[in-house]
Amino acid sequence: MEKKKEVKSDLPKEYKKGSVKFLGCKIDLSLRTFIPRPETGFWAEAAINELKSRPALAVLDLFSGSGCVGIAVLKKIKNSSVDFCDIELRAVRQIKKNLKINKIDKKRYRVYCSDIFEKLPEEKLYDAILANPPYVDPDRVSEVQATVFDHEPHVALFSKKNGMAAIEKFLAQAKKHLGKSGVMYMEFDGAQAGLVEAILKKEKYSSWRIFCDQFEQKRFVRIEI
Numbered sequence: 207m208e209k210k211k212e213v214k215s216d217l218p219k220e221y222k223k224g225s226v227k228f229l230g231c232k233i234d235l236s237l238r239t240f241i242p243r244p245e246t247g248f249w250a251e252a253a254i255n256e257l258k259s260r261p262a263l264a265v266l267d268l269f270s271g272s273g274c275v276g277i278a279v280l281k282k283i284k285n286s287s288v289d290f291c292d293i294e295l296r297a298v299r300q301i302k303k304n305l306k307i308n309k310i311d312k313k314r315y316r317v318y319c320s321d322i323f324e325k326l327p328e329e330k331l332y333d334a335i336l337a338n339p340p341y342v343d344p345d346r347v348s349e350v351q352a353t354v355f356d357h358e359p360h361v362a363l364f365s366k367k368n369g370m371a372a373i374e375k376f377l378a379q380a381k382k383h384l385g386k387s388g389v390m391y392m393e394f395d396g397a398q399a400g401l402v403e404a405i406l407k408k409e410k411y412s413s414w415r416i417f418c419d420q421f422e423q424k425r426f427v428r429i430e431i
């Protein structure tokens with residue numbers, strides 16, 4: 207996949223600075239993992255507000271990247287533990303670095319390098335799964351900003367099957383990793399809402415609701431099994 211041009215665009219300001227703030231947490235980006243977006247902060251905050259009253263909480267932050275979502279959970283929900291999972295080794299290193307920076311007790315987390323659920327413990331049931339999968343259609347590469355395309359990891363952006371491959375694989379497997387009153391939050395592109403709902407129907411999830419982000423774009427779905 208290539209965009210034709212002669213000069214590489216400027217490094218994003220977040221990489222130049224080396225870190226960003228995400229829901230009050232410092233997130234280091236020195237290993238150049240995906241830059242956390244405000245839209246993700248919007249739904250992660252909604253999820254945290256819903257989950258913070260639960261007595262104890264086992265969370266899976268799938269497609270973790272920098273670890274921003276799970277670290278915000280650990281910082282804001284006292285009785286929570288989080289499993290992080292990303293396919294990239296650099297993300298695993300970045301997550302561990304960010305857990306240290308945010309002074310999270312080692313007993314409260316595990317970090318997995320895995321293709322979706324492949325290497326996660328089969329028997330473990332989560333109270334919540336929070337997921338921001340790659341969802342950009344490779345055929346729409348021309349719509350991706352040059353700074354994003356040139357500098358952010360492509361594995362974090364693009365997914366085959368019109369951007370739906372990771373979402374499809376995730377939703378086919380997620381059900382059996384969620385406990386009885388468990389919930390999932392998953393981010394997607396507004397244009398994919400119909401396709402996401404078709405998968406949820408096919409996989410027989412019991413209920414779900416699609417929400418807009420702060421920019422009035424359909425952006426995330428809250429799902430119950």
Ligand SMILES: C[S@@+](CC[C@H](N)C(=O)[O-])C[C@H]1O[C@@H](n2cnc3c(N)ncnc32)[C@H](O)[C@@H]1O
Pocket residue numbers: 239240241242243246268269270271272273274275291292293294297320321322338339340359361362363372
């Ligand atoms: C859009 S980024 C999200 C990062 C972070 N959660 C956030 O919201 O800023 C997607 C992440 O999923 C990871 N990823 C892509 N395919 C994956 C797969 N099959 N299994 C696990 N992680 C994957 C990428 O390495 C990337 O870090």
